[in-house]
Amino acid sequence: MNHSDRLAAFVALGQRLQNLSEDELASLGARARNQNNWFTPTNVAYAIKGIAELLDEEPLRQWAGRYPAEPEQPRQIGVVMAGNIPLVGFHDLLCVLLSGHILLAKPSSDDTVLMTWIASELVKIEPRFEEMIRFAPRLNAADAFIATGSDNTGRYFEYYFGKKPNLIRRNRTSLAILTGRESEHDLGLLGEDIFRYYGLGCRNVSKLYVPVGFSFPTLLDALQPWHHILDHHKYQNNYDYNKSILLVNGVPHYDNGFLLLTESPQLVSPISVVHYEGYQHEVDLVERLTTVAAQTQCLVSAGGQYPGSFAFGRAQHPQVWDYADGIDTMKFLAQF
Template sequence: MGSLERRIQAFVKLGDFLRDFRMDDPESAEDEFTLAVERAGSRNGWFTRENLRHALSAWGKELTEENLRSWISAYEIPEKDPKVVAIIMAGNIPLVGFHDLLCVLITGHKALVKLASGDTELLPALIKKLEDFEPHFRGCTVFSEGVMKGFDAVIATGSDNTSRYFEYYFGNKPHIIRKNRNSAAVLTGDESQEKLRALGEDIFRYFGLGCRSVSKLFVPEGYDFQDLFTALIPFEGIKDHHKYHNNYDYNKAVYLMSEFPFLDNGFLVLKEDSGYASPIGAVYYETYDSPGKLKEKLESDREKIQCLVAEGFIPGEVPFGQTQNPSLSDYADGVDTVEFLLKT
């Protein structure tokens, strides 16, 4: 696999490639990677061109030499015989499992990858590019379609239900097993239109399918949602996506038939609910009367929350509009994947 320096340089080149990549460039229309991106969009109706472009661009911005060195400098990475790490990936948003694979490869291990059925094209094409840039990576990533065997550790991402199966099958191996998490935002009523518009990116990017997508709002008692609805008008075009619109219509109909009170702006339903995992086309909200009590609640619910969007409210908060732009050191569920791999 080569030295750490060679591995870093390979990912730097991959970042250069992604920053230069243009989906609509006629000169690369028949390029293998471009064709894989096109197939990804045609096989998964949620993977729109805009969301594919965003995912590829976000990784291009992160995979710079400065970012990679800054991230990896926090660890002591020895050169030792590689272990095989099984990675069971989710497929809810494009390249959602890439960070796990990056962590495995940058630490000198090998990966045995089980792709989600909804995202089978992008990662193999990206790994092919990586292997072209650094031949030592060839054979270090194997994609498995059957029963996974011959691995030393496991990183598995799924739902609360699948996590029980993961625990049963992989509990005797070193593992990271992730369950359902959702993201929330705390509003005070003093947010500018600019901040609320940025919140729209946190809500609507990837149609709200990601664990970093805001699906729950905490608002002060008596909060007037009109400012929020006004700020979200630029996202109205999301209703033209048929899969999103069908979900929005369905969930709205369920609330109407169940006589649940809700607010509606024509493309998003806001429903008062204590839960975090709102359905597509809807966002839950909950009122608070005391910032102190809300902080206590958020602390008690921290195992349910992936990101908390706020401004000057709580340590570790994410700025408005930035949930879908995590840095290399933003680990899912707050579990340091590199540290785990170094102990494997």
């Protein structure tokens, strides 16, 4: 199977995902939720739609054309996949297979239903992929590794995978930049970046950078359409718990009934909480963002006006070349 065949199969997979029936989506969503209660049918459908966009033919071909069509020799690439949001490991699957290598995958125990399903759909389209996709509990046979996890598991990965070529990703989170000039519509779009997947993704906004004197009630009012997020009992439990902690400790905060905003230098916030930090002027903002660049997955701003940022509402819609942690996975694979 050559590069053109592999690329055509992924384009066909994107078309297949676009044309899933409501019954197919409902059945898949129910199976995923039975495995992981955070994976609601709505969020599963949203993730599948995002992957279909990722596999749009023209940008996919342009991206793939930047790299060697075939490896010097196909290698077994061990991939330790995360499972914090639905199908988060798909981009690694795409990169390994499109580059002509063999995928030796260890999916997260929280996301085996969706990952094995999408792999089986790909094999239905191009049966020759069956010999290139292997799901395994152990990755001892791998020639190189790609692993995604926390800072703690990153040290574990370095210890066990350090003797072979490896690409290891650690904790990152995403930040929003506000100027105080955003419209109500802009602020409403920011809700997508905060609440989608219940804030569990590394592309979810966990911290706001706001000008000193920013009007938080305006923001909280604009986010009201997301009040239904409390319908998920786990989110409700997190909100109740974190609110009680803030109240018991006397921590100043804003509360709109389903989201808590509190000032903090920390980037990562608990579920249902978003941190904020004030800045005096743009030079001050740039300095702060530079300091935390290594822990930042992406930035969002109104209309994507801030250099290098995504528009509000688009954090969960990366292009196929928007690599996690800014590390070029295809370049890593091209060395073999």
